Structure formats: C-alpha cells, structure tokens
Amino acid sequence: MEGFTARSVAREAETSTPAVYELFGDKGGLVREVFFEGFRLLRRRLDTLSASDDPRANLVQLVETYRDFIRENPVLSQVMFSRPFTTFDPSRSELEAGSSVRIFIIERVRRCIDVGLLHGEETDIAHVLVALTQGLAAAENARRLGSTPESIDRRWALAVNAVLDGLSR
Numbered sequence: 001m002e003g004f005t006a007r008s009v010a011r012e013a014e015t016s017t018p019a020v021y022e023l024f025g026d027k028g029g030l031v032r033e034v035f036f037e038g039f040r041l042l043r044r045r046l047d048t049l050s051a052s053d054d055p056r057a058n059l060v061q062l063v064e065t066y067r068d069f070i071r072e073n074p075v076l077s078q079v080m081f082s083r084p085f086t087t088f089d090p091s092r093s094e095l096e097a098g099s100s101v102r103i104f105i106i107e108r109v110r111r112c113i114d115v116g117l118l119h120g121e122e123t124d125i126a127h128v129l130v131a132l133t134q135g136l137a138a139a140e141n142a143r144r145l146g147s148t149p150e151s152i153d154r155r156w157a158l159a160v161n162a163v164l165d166g167l168s169r
Contacts, residue, residue, distance in 0.1 A: 006030065031079060038080040039097045042069050046104050055111040056164060062108050063133050063160055070137035081134055105130065118167045125167060132163055 006027055010017040024030040045065055051058055070077045080098070105126045112118040118125060136159060139145040146152040 034076065034079050036097045038073070038076045039101055041073070041076075042066070042080075043100045043104065045069050046101065051111070055108070055115055056117050059108050059112055059129070059164070060160060062105065063129060066130075066133045067137050067140075067156065070134065071141060074141045077134075077137070102126065112164075116169075118164065119169055120167055128163060128167075132159060 004027075006020045006024075007017045009030060010020045013020070020030065024033060045068075046062065049058070049061055049065060106122050109118065109122045109125045109129070113120070113122055113125075136145065136156060140152055140156075145155055
C-alpha cells in the first residue's frame, strides 16, 4: 500500500488532488469508497453464478469465483479483507458492506446443509470457507502455493474437498 496517497490517486485519475479531497473528504473517505466498491464488485461477480441441482458443485464454483476475484484484484482484496490502512477503521455500517456477499455464501452453504451434504452451523461453515479461500488466494498471489498451474489447482482442490468432505457425514 506504499505510495497510496490522494496525490497518486489524483494523478492516476487525471484530476487534481483538491478534487479527490472534495469528493472523498480525506484519505479515509477514499479508502472507505474503495472498500465498498470492492464488495459491490465481488457481489456482481457472484451474481453471475447460477444455482444447479448440485449444491456442492455450486459451493465449489462459488469458491472458484471468489478465488478468481482475489487473484485478479490483489490490492483491492487487501483493502477489503486486511484493511492495511491505519486511517481506516470501518464502522459497523461499513462492515455491513460485505453483508450481501456473506448472505450469498451462507445461502449456498444452507442449500448443502438442507440436502444433507454438509453438517454444522451454516455461518460457521461459511466462515471456514471464506477463510480458506482468502488464505489460499493470498498464498497463491504470493507465489507460495506452487510453481505450476497444475500444482496450484491440485492444492486448491485438495483443500476445498478436504473441508467439504470433513463437514459431511
């Protein structure tokens, strides 16, 4: 996040630094908007997923889509998930920006529970899947998950299937 300043944002947007401050108030306001926009973009990506007759396949597809989003937007994902700015302490309403994403994930988990594919509390399972996805994606982005696409995909499949199998009876 080094170099993230109102001046650098203004330069990239081909506008003035005062215009950035007028629009967002301060650096914290700018970060807040990036935070919200990240969750809006992620939700739009998730909305492209259709539900099939196979809830487990739908859940795996959700993880893959989430992975792709993080892989394609590593800096945005840092803002969304690790909040690296000391000037940005999200309020309760700002944390709720991710609630539509959370609800989408919980609904997919609930479908698996309802048909007996998974057993446990839906919110707990959703948290585990999100943490797994974010952690593996961070390792992949840092090039710590393997050296070939095949080995990386194999490790993703191993982790996701191990969790889902472990949560089934």
